[in-house]
Amino acid sequence: MIITDTENTAAKVLTKELHCGNKSGRILEKGMKALFFLCACVSVAAVVVICVFMFAKGCPAIAKIGVKEFLLGSDWSPRNVPASYGIFPMIVGSLYCTAGAIIIGVPIGLMTAVFMAKFCPKKLFKWLMPPINLLAGIPSIVYGFFGMVVVVPLIRNVFGGTGNSVLTVSIILGIMILPTIVGMSVSALQAVPDSYYEGAVALGATHERAVATVVFPAAKSGILASVILAVGRAIGETMAVIMIAGNSPIIPESMLDGVRTLTGNIVIEMSYAEGLHYDALIGTGVVLFVFILLLNLCFNLITGRKDKG
Amino acid sequence: MTQPKLQVKNCDLFYGDFQALKNIDLEIQEKEITAFIGPSGCGKSTLLKSLNRMNDLVEGCKITGEFTLDGVNIYKDMEITELRKRVGMVFQKPNLFPMSIYDNIAYGPRTHGIKKKAELDEIVETTLKQACVWDETKDRLKKSALGMSGGQQQRICIARALAVKPEVLLMDEPTSALDPISTIKIEELASELKKNYTIVIVTHNMQQATRISDKTAFFLHGEIVEFDDTHTIFSNPKEHKTLEYITGRFG
The missing domain is CATH 1.10.3720.10 (MetI-like)
Structure with missing residues (x-):
């Protein structure tokens, strides 16, 4: 019973904060929105960061080796001289x-x-x-x-x-x-x-x-x-x-x-x-x-x- | 009296423990429209579906009694594909396949072994004309059938059913999802088709039954309360329950 009561009170407080329209309630609401939005951004950000990392690191190397030599070259011997x-x-x-x-x-x-x-x-x-x-x-x-x-x-x-x-x-x-x-x-x-x-x-x-x-x-x-x-x-x-x-x-x-x-x-x-x-x-x-x-x-x-x- | 096209004798039908049809006896004459009316859940659609064995798809459905088409028992002495070729069906909601109008109509004939393009072209044109939807579709036969309006789709469904040259056409509330104008078109179509086909139609709309049908069966709680000429049922019913229903006192 005690737990339920506490829960009820908590729920009431939360409802009050969210719906009574006072200043702190609105700030909380905006804050929560921002938090949810941030969560949604995590995976998007991950994709973007991975993309940037891959292309920024990989593309110069490909350019240095030569696109044709890299993609169509059939000899992979990185330890040879010349490699x-x-x-x-x-x-x-x-x-x-x-x-x-x-x-x-x-x-x-x-x-x-x-x-x-x-x-x-x-x-x-x-x-x-x-x-x-x-x-x-x-x-x-x-x-x-x-x-x-x-x-x-x-x-x-x-x-x-x-x-x-x-x-x-x-x-x-x-x-x-x-x-x-x-x-x-x-x-x-x-x-x-x-x-x-x-x-x-x-x-x-x-x-x-x-x-x-x-x-x-x-x-x-x-x-x-x-x-x-x-x-x-x-x-x-x-x-x-x-x-x-x-x-x-x-x-x-x-x-x-x-x-x-x-x-x-x-x-x-x-x-x-x-x-x-x-x-x-x-x-x-x-x-x-x-x-x-x-x-x-x-x-x-x-x-x-x-x-x- | 001639042999009825379809005959049902002593039919009981159970869905699991629930008895949906009780001791049904019915004779459907050739080249007439027979309407099934009654409140929801009274078994009229169930009986309709038993006539081309669509109830076989329902799990736990048990049917007893004798169903005959031209005197042949459709549950014992006839291939189910043969039965469904001879007894076509139009559903409550238009259920065209997600393919072109042409392929929809040609589906049935192809199923029954017609491969020649000329022959299929011919069937597509005649059946669409029969279903009074040729003018709207002739320039877009190769386009998806799902782009047509609901009323047009339902008429194409009728054309699709006609394409296998059935003898009987079962219609399960074919106009309940349609607007009044499409409804009238379908009704006119049904009256026209009566010349060549035996039609059984389930309807919630009593005016519809009076407008198009020759015979009407009134269903209640899985039983046929009364079965007679449509005119008699609606002007001078013998059973009190029928009178109550057609005057709108329940249902």
Whole structure:
């Protein structure tokens, strides 16, 4: 009772201060508004600061090395004399691994989502969805371990080579992007009004046809958005990748060759790099950052279009 | 007497433990408009949906009794897709798909295997004309159907239902979301379509029932209280409850 009373009094005081319109109340109200606004600014400020830092640190280095030599040079040997800073192998490596992850993860993810949203019995849904969501919570280092201990030997035994390869990375990344694709696509599919589905079956369409030709297309912007987010996740993944990629800075010639990604390049060499080498690694980050910005732009265009339609 | 187009015998329908329809017997004649009237929750939409098995989508829905279309049991001896092709449906709210007008109309025919463009073009034009919405749509067939007004959308929905060449058209309060002018257009359309189709319409609007229907069934608490010629129901009902309802004393 005492606690309740105190609470009541506190609430009354607060209400009084906020609503009685006296001077101190108004100041408090303005102060609170400013506080909330400041909180809202934190993440925006973080983005701006990161942008400024990346470009301010990275761009001069890129300019010094030469944009063409940096982006398209295929020789990364920062310790040679003279040093060479070409990150083309890493750009290609990142694109290969991301493409591989898409090829493996997107079909599985989308089919899972369609099954979960439209074919799965309610009872089963309760059991199937939590593990899928749990995939998103597993730390990437654990994926790396799993890749190292299970997938790498498997690839080595089945296809030969070292096992540290584009294929291995693609498989692990494909698994890692599943929860993003499944979760968002299930929501998008469930958000499609039932009336569309009813309209289709009322015309004599089977359940399968109604889902494939009406419900799925109606959810396509949400589904596409999920794929783009997933791509962002795949291209930015670091820890799991370097454990299974082999990491030699050479353009891979086959699926079974080792690979180094942009993220891997930074994390592997950052600890001992100095001078231009150091700045070149930040330049690598800039390239990665530009990729992510482009993906975000796509994401915003797609989801923005959905809101308008 | 000829065989009724649709016949319902001894129908009981449960949603879980709730009995929504009690011992329904009904005969719907060919090329007539039959109206279902009654207060909300009386089971009229439920019965309508049973006629093309849309209630199958409702979880926990149990139906007993016999439903026949031209004497064939629609729950036992007919493919559900075949049934829904022959018994089309127009919903309360226009539910066009988020695609072009053309693709909306062509959806049904494509579902039933018509692929040739010329044939589809022909179907799209005739059905839109039948639904009296051709003039408004002919220049924008490739544009999204969702850009049309509510009344136009509902007429396009009717065209879409007609595109699979149904024999029966079920209409579930098709004008309740529309303005008076669109409502009149839909009513005129229904009267016109009667020449070729058997129509069953659920309506909250008793004037609508008197304006367009030949037969009227009055529903109350899941039962058909009275079923007769519309003229008889509204001028000289046999049941006291019907009289009370049509004179606006409840419902």
